[in-house]
Ligand code: ADP
């Protein structure tokens with residue numbers, strides 16, 4: 001995941017040049033305020049000599065003036081000596097009153113019709129300071145960072161949520177290839193948004209908040225938009241990262257505005273992308289302060305969600321690839337209490353996604369999308385879209401009429417090496433090792449009595465792990481028995497042992513398995529008194545503390561050297577025993593191991609039912 005620049009490591013934008021502009025603007029604005037109209041004129045020409053009206057008339061009658069200009073109350077005259085004179089008449093006094101209607105010969109009289117012209121100059125001059133001020137404010141806001149752009153200087157407390165026009169951007173489930181499980185999960189939401197009344201009548205509670213979990217590019221945004229499209233409701237989308245670098249309070253007001261707009265347009269969907277940017281656990285992580293804004297924004301979201309009234313059919317969908325860092329308050333019932341996982345696409349899904357993105361493109365005859373799908377293990381939907389696009393670009397460059405298999409294959413290379421793809425590409429050999437490893441876990445676990453049933457085996461990397469085998473309990477359990485802990489260690493050993501049996505060596509992929517095994521074995525001996533009863537017995541040698549991350553961690557309590565040797569030996573014995581059992585199981589079922597692994601390589605995912613079918 002791309003790191004969001006915190007307020008601390010923002011690039012410094014206030015260079016001296018900007019600062020000078022700022023000072024100049026302030027100065028100009030102040031000068032204008034103080035001097036007004038006269039001030040501006042004084043910049044233009046030399047000030048005329050002011051005379052009284054009677055002096056003026058005297059001079060006028062003496063034909064001292066070459067030219068007289070009358071502008072409202074002001075009379076300016078150019079003397080024959082070249083000097084400028086200026087005087088003021090009363091507003092209502094007309095020219096006849098002053099005797100100006102009969103000028104002596106040689107004097108030109110000009111009466112300016114100023115009513116309209118003056119209005120404009122006055123207006124402009126009067127507004128100039130304000131315009132400058134506006135400029136200043138705008139300048140400040142630009143510097144304040146991320147709220148610039150489309151919202152303009154004054155819209156920054158308003159929500160920047162984009163409303164997708166119902167008719168124009170109609171994304172539907174057809175645009176989301178694969179992801180069948182996720183689609184099933186959200187089907188009910190679509191129905192609710194379509195007929196909120198039906199659910200209301202039945203008194204059914206529909207989740208307000210959905211957490212869409214998946215790696216970048218797996219189609220979370222796409223799916224959220226498809227839900228809106230299927231239900232034909234407006235879609236308001238905003239990204240959590242937009243809130244991060246803002247003035248305190250702006251984020252909250254924006255959230256308020258967003259929810260208000262959505263409620264007005266209900267039924268509607270609010271989509272908050274990258275919610276982890278604002279929804280990080282409070283008080284954890286970088287203690288750099290400056291969390292106020294995030295916290296306020298987060299609190300506002302929670303308040304708004306709590307404030308939904310029964311009839312308001314607004315569903316908030318939030319997307320993240322880091323559900324583990326989210327604040328617990330976000331996940332509480334009534335908030336984002338429902339999760340929809342979007343996994344990386346498996347082989348079948350990748351082929352479907354490729355197909356979706358061949359719309360408006362011509363493929364050469366004989367192109368096998370299936371082959372391309374098999375070469376793109378670990379690619380996200382976005383990566384695959386990128387592959388199609390690159391292939392199309394290459395075909396245009398070569399002046400081909402259609403996209404060939406070669407274009408596609410080269411595009412796969414390009415995309416997997418490209419900067420856009422952060423997760424690495426897995427080679428066929430690695431994939432084989434991962435498959436054997438995962439099936440090893442599954443088989444070892446399956447042949448123990450107390451391991452939870454295998455739920456799913458997958459060779460598609462997710463997060464840090466390369467593959468996964470899920471064991472899911474059939475019912476909730478609160479107590480772990482000694483036997484179960486021993487069996488768990490057996491299945492954990494399965495991965496590494498399978499690698500050794502098939503390939504003759506083990507890989508670094510097993511390190512987290514080993515870590516868990518040691519932790520179980522140590523806990524058995526040091527915390528739960530399950531070790532050797534005669535030599536060690538039910539004595540607790542560990543102190544449990546809850547760590548910052550919420551995990552229970554043990555620190556060893558001091559004990560005699562002799563005892564600590566006994567503990568070490570006992571831990572080792574437990575680990576060894578589990579390893580021996582795993583080896584025995586996998587040796588017995590080595591044929592099955594290879595067989596299931598081959599199927600897994602083909603399909604990339606094996607479900608619980610498919611797995612159980614091997615043992616019938
Ligand atoms: P995320 O929000 O999870 O990061 P996006 O929804 O933005 O991913 O996906 C980026 C693009 O990748 C989408 O616009 C779409 O073109 C493509 N894509 C991702 N998943 C799929 C899919 N399952 N089917 C079709 N296209 C997909």
Ligand code: MG
Pocket residue numbers: 217220221222273319
């Ligand atoms: Mg997205």
Ligand code: ZN
Pocket residue numbers: 437441495496509510513
């Ligand atoms: Zn493993």
